[in-house]
Amino acid sequence: MKQALSLLLFVSGAALADDAAVLKCRALPDAASRLACYDAMPVGAAPALAAAPATAPATAPIAAPAVAATPEQRFGLNPVVQKKQEAQADTIQSTVAGKIDGWSVGSRITLANGQVWRVIEGDAVLPALSNPKAEVSRGLLGAYFLQIVGHNSTARVKRVQ
Known part of the structure; x- marks a missing residue:
């Protein structure tokens, strides 16, 4: 039981560290530096991205190809x-x-x-x-x-x- 609790605390601590890194990257105003920040994050990171709203405006979605009319x-x-x-x-x-x-x-x-x-x-x-x-x-x-x-x-x- 103690081992399971220790493992849970260890994993949650890593997740909090990853969330902090994501929030730090989100705060960057420049798209290029924000991308570089995300690229520098560890590969195995699985942060909760819904923790804070994005600061950069969303880009317009790419239009889907036209579909036949009839x-x-x-x-x-x-x-x-x-x-x-x-x-x-x-x-x-x-x-x-x-x-x-x-x-x-x-x-x-x-x-x-x-x-x-x-x-x-x-x-x-x-x-x-x-x-x-x-x-x-x-x-x-x-x-x-x-x-x-x-x-x-x-x-x-x-x-x-």
């Missing part, structure tokens, strides 16, 4: 890119750009609307088709499925572009 253009993008409160389509319909005679895992399928989808599960052999209608639908747990209209084969796909 729900159809955002369909299939990573959910982090999409805003949660926006309405999302359940399916999109387009045509395959060019000829297609099937797919296998790893195949890339480009639609006429500019979207590129990679097959991650499933394979199909189709008759040679030129610019066939295609439908991409949302499945459960973030899955997307591509189907050529008029054919039963379905591929699980992921949007890559």
Whole structure:
């Protein structure tokens, strides 16, 4: 019991010393000297940074890249890119750009609307088709499925572009 208490006091003393170093660095007005102060701190330091408010004004956040404007253009993008409160389509319909005679895992399928989808599960052999209608639908747990209209084969796909 005494050893555990001694260890706790030792660790808390080190943490207080690290907090003092952080507060000292925060008080520096110049950004370059503040950075040099932080760089000079020990590597293993894990101070509680919320102890005091920062004295330097916060810099403006970097603007995120522009996201496609319409729900159809955002369909299939990573959910982090999409805003949660926006309405999302359940399916999109387009045509395959060019000829297609099937797919296998790893195949890339480009639609006429500019979207590129990679097959991650499933394979199909189709008759040679030129610019066939295609439908991409949302499945459960973030899955997307591509189907050529008029054919039963379905591929699980992921949007890559």
